[in-house]
Amino acid sequence: MIELTMQDLSDIVGGQLVLADADSADSTISGEVHTDSRKVTPGALFFALPGESTDGHLFVGAAAELGASAAVVERAVDVAITQIVVPDGVAALATLAREVVARVRGRGRLKVVAVTGSNGKTTTKNMLRAILEQEGPTVAPFGSFNNHVGAPISMLGVDDDTEYLVVEMGASAIGEIASLIRIVTPDVGIVLKVGLAHVGEFGGPDAVETAKSEMVTDLPETAVAVLNIDDPRVVRMADKTRASVVWFGLDDRAEVRATDVVGSASGTSFTLLVDETSIPVDLRILGEHHAMNALAAIAATRALGVPPERAVAALGGLAKAARWRMEVQPREDGVVVINDAYNASPDSMAAALKTLAQVTAPDQRSVAVLGEMAELGEFSDEEHDRIGRLVVRLNIRKLVVVGHAARHIHNAAGLEGSWDGESVLVADADEAYDVLREELRPGDVVLVKSSGSAGLRFLGDRVAGVDG
Incomplete structure (x- = not known):
């Protein structure tokens, strides 16, 4: 400060x-x-x-x-x-953050980048930090500091030498992102995706869209809105902002576009098409879905004047998305744990399962250890059911479902395929650990995925033999 x-x-x-x-x-x-x-x-x-x-x-x-x-x-x-x-400590925190950022902006050349979306905020924030810290003093939190307390704490990390501030903005209700925007108006605002994360708290997908659009509705004409052209709900936000719009995605109309996206056990690669040039990109991060996060980070930093070639070089050095996010944890016996249990939504669960199927070699066995996707409200049963059916369709070889709240994954998998013991429903993480200790064999690739409230990230560490 x-x-x-x-x-x-x-x-x-x-x-x-x-x-x-x-x-x-x-x-x-x-x-x-x-x-x-x-x-x-x-x-x-x-x-x-x-x-x-x-x-x-x-x-x-x-x-x-x-x-x-x-x-x-x-x-x-x-x-x-x-x-x-x-009178109010939270209000005082916001007021202090607003004043400190305003003073630094007034005395120097501080630029603020903010990111929101139903999935990928923290990974994109980490990518932004990796790029911008190569350009100048950068403040971006380690971890997911994205609410009415964490975001102002992040902002207060700036000092008079700071050139870039990266803020992650999450929300569980309409108005929360708007309140963060009132603390600090971004120079670049990113919207990644409108999905079903927290949909139960919001009351429906339309409300999620309204909440996420708060990132761009109050941006000034001098700002840039970086929007996902592949998400129709995000596309509609272009009509709600005065800012200049930069599109990213896989669609041919995107200004910052990816083609030939390939995921493997060693990471994700694609060809970046931007400014009439093509640049090969090699990420050390598992999951094709992270190509979209990289595009958003490249588009945002390009708007700040960072050449895409330099952004790509910086991303190549990023070893992982973040702790407990597609984190590869190999064991000495050849078992590989992919610990992605920091959080989960239907979109991120599906993406993680597709990655598991993709990176498992023919001579290996894929194992999915799945827990509850929280805060889905009336959509919960349907979405857990959909994930169970997806597990079978992706030919995942073994499924361990943890907790009563996730039972529909187990039930749907049994209905989808003629399984005989391939899916097991257990009460808690300890019981899951006992099953895995007996079942796992060298060469198995194990995905551990759930919402943070289910606590399976600690199960993933335990299975991998990693100290927390």
């Missing part, structure tokens, strides 16, 4: 300044900003936010012990640390 005095910090968030004995109103703070006391480093600013299961005010003391310089609180606590008391 940029350097601020305690008084300046208090004035920005509209709080009451309660100074510790060792501080004055002119004392400065410029450290990291955290809401998790366990991550606090010396000089940090700690936001004590109330949560669903705990209250950040209980950890102000822990933050102080780790060296935090100040805490933003909703009520003063009996801890020897400077405190700024505000």
